[in-house]
Amino acid sequence: MKKWFLLLRQAIRGSEESFTEGSINRAIFLLSVPMILEMVMESLFAVVDIFFVSKVSTEAVATVGLTESVITLVYSVAIGLSTAATATIARRTGEGNLAQARHAVGQVIFISLAISSVIAVVGFLLAGNILRMMGADHKVIETGTNFARIQFLSAPVVVLLYSLSGALRGAGAAATAMRSLIIANGFNMLLGPILIFGIGPFPELGVTGAALATATGRSIGVAYQLYSLAKGKRALGLLWQDLRPDMETITTIVKVATGGTVQFLIGSASWIFLTRILSEFGSDVVAGYTIAIRVIMFTLLPAWGLANAAATLVGQNLGAGKPERAEASVWKCASYNLIFLLGLSVFMFIFAGNIISLFSTHTDVVETGKMALRVLCMGYGFYAYGMVVIQSLNGAGDTKTPTVLNLIAFWAIEIPVAYVLAVILELGPVGVFASVPIAESILAMLGIWRFRLGGWKVVKV
Numbered sequence: 001m002k003k004w005f006l007l008l009r010q011a012i013r014g015s016e017e018s019f020t021e022g023s024i025n026r027a028i029f030l031l032s033v034p035m036i037l038e039m040v041m042e043s044l045f046a047v048v049d050i051f052f053v054s055k056v057s058t059e060a061v062a063t064v065g066l067t068e069s070v071i072t073l074v075y076s077v078a079i080g081l082s083t084a085a086t087a088t089i090a091r092r093t094g095e096g097n098l099a100q101a102r103h104a105v106g107q108v109i110f111i112s113l114a115i116s117s118v119i120a121v122v123g124f125l126l127a128g129n130i131l132r133m134m135g136a137d138h139k140v141i142e143t144g145t146n147f148a149r150i151q152f153l154s155a156p157v158v159v160l161l162y163s164l165s166g167a168l169r170g171a172g173a174a175a176t177a178m179r180s181l182i183i184a185n186g187f188n189m190l191l192g193p194i195l196i197f198g199i200g201p202f203p204e205l206g207v208t209g210a211a212l213a214t215a216t217g218r219s220i221g222v223a224y225q226l227y228s229l230a231k232g233k234r235a236l237g238l239l240w241q242d243l244r245p246d247m248e249t250i251t252t253i254v255k256v257a258t259g260g261t262v263q264f265l266i267g268s269a270s271w272i273f274l275t276r277i278l279s280e281f282g283s284d285v286v287a288g289y290t291i292a293i294r295v296i297m298f299t300l301l302p303a304w305g306l307a308n309a310a311a312t313l314v315g316q317n318l319g320a321g322k323p324e325r326a327e328a329s330v331w332k333c334a335s336y337n338l339i340f341l342l343g344l345s346v347f348m349f350i351f352a353g354n355i356i357s358l359f360s361t362h363t364d365v366v367e368t369g370k371m372a373l374r375v376l377c378m379g380y381g382f383y384a385y386g387m388v389v390i391q392s393l394n395g396a397g398d399t400k401t402p403t404v405l406n407l408i409a410f411w412a413i414e415i416p417v418a419y420v421l422a423v424i425l426e427l428g429p430v431g432v433f434a435s436v437p438i439a440e441s442i443l444a445m446l447g448i449w450r451f452r453l454g455g456w457k458v459v460k461v
Contacts, residue, residue: 008033012175019172019313020094020320024329028309028336034178035169036305041178041185048189050294052196053210054287054359060207061360062283063144065290066134066275071151072268074119078159080261080399081112082166083311084253087397089170090312091461094319105167105229106242107249109160111257116159123152134272135279143207150211157218164225169312176228184221188213256461259399263406270410270439274418274432285429288368291359295369296376299344300383306337307387311395314456318396323457330392330451338384345380348373372433379437386444389451397461405446414439 007026011033019027053060085108092101123130127148131141161184165177191213198204205212229238278285310333317326348355356369390402414435421431 031174031309032306034174035308036302038178038181039301039305041181047294047298052193056206058287059139059143061287062140065286066136067148074155076264076268078162079264080257081163083260083394084257085166086170087315089167090315091319093171094316103242108163112159112163116156120153120155124149146208147211154215157222160222161218180221180225183224184217187220188217259403263403266406270414273415284364285368288365289372292369292372306333307391310388311391314392314395334385334388341380341384345377348377375433379440382441382444389447393456396456396459398456398459401450409439409443
């Protein structure tokens with residue numbers, strides 16, 4: 001027991017470490033604990049945020065759902081850069097080339113700011129039109145335009161928060177990434193109710209307050225990341241010269257990031273289409289679906305902690321010339337993830353109604369959310385393996401394969417199946433919900449097949 005306590009303390013305190021030697025189970029534990037805690041904070045914020053927003057109005061919840069279905073495009077860029085940062089820096093760390101790892105972090109910052117600034121300006125100017133395009137009614141557009149504008153303006157801090165977390169994970173400094181998310185989301189959850197409901201001297205801003213709380217919290221989280229990197233006492237300590245544009249390094253990072261961005265863009269775009277189909281059934285359906293998705297995020301994001309641990313282990317061990325150790329790490333992470341998610345799926349299915357009722361008392365919203373939650377959690381067993389093998393391919397720098405697999409699963413299968421079931425066969429919202437586990441299960445099986453072929457072992461980053 002004392003041994004496990006000391007290991008847990010080491011995982012939480014953290015250090016920049018190469019995991020190419022010793023026990024694989026120890027490596028998984030030291031990496032996954034801070035990553036899981038990081039994801040728990042992210043998912044807890046998502047649930048707490050929608051809890052407070054749901055007390056404002058159904059239109060406010062629909063605003064969040066419709067806006068975030070588009071904002072996921074920003075997250076696609078952020079996750080793509082995070083994927084590239086993890087793969088590149090983990091490989092350099094495994095090789096023992098810390099100067100190049102540090103230099104890559106500087107280039108990640110440069111790229112993140114350049115891309116996200118364009119997104120911020122365009123999104124701010126077109127916020128109202130974007131909501132209208134998504135099928136929002138007049139009340140939702142009136143309520144949510146300022147919310148959408150603030151969300152888009154905060155794109156630079158969103159992208160930096162994710163990309164720098166990916167860089168820190170790749171270097172083995174998962175605990176620093178964890179602390180940045182704890183700080184960011186701690187402020188999110190503290191400021192959320194204050195700004196939404198106007199507690200104390202603050203004005204009541206409604207759903208706009210939720211956006212301001214999010215932007216403020218994430219900005220503080222990024223400030224902590226930059227401070228940690230700028231201290232210069234770590235192997236990954238950032239120097240000013242690392243921030244100067246280096247086209248060779250930028251090209252390498254962008255090449256990997258493009259695959260990662262397109263890969264997640266494909267998935268994000270599919271969610272936009274699903275939300276657009278659901279908007280035809282009214283704001284109550286969109287609100288119920290939005291609440292269910294937030295709950296799903298709460299359960300799946302911790303599982304992504306194990307998937308991200310697998311990605312780091314793959315990158316570092318490939319850099320050290322140990323592909324067999326990389327592969328063994330992936331299968332162990334996947335088996336642990338399966339145990340975790342299968343247990344959760346049983347709990348979620350049984351108590352779906354009770355869970356959704358915590359966020360809304362509107363009968364139609366609760367019924368839709370309960371149905372969505374039960375249908376979506378039926379694919380958890382496949383999600384467990386799918387997310388680990390897909391992230392492992394990304395960690396190896398092979399972002400092309402997951403991109404193709406996502407294109408097949410989400411655009412060739414999920415969207416057509418959702419439309420056929422919901423509209424043509426007239427199953428309504430449940431048809432849209434069912435398309436998700438169907439597509440995700442196929443993605444998992446394709447991912448396992450491609451991973452077993454072993455092409456990822458010879459990818460150059």
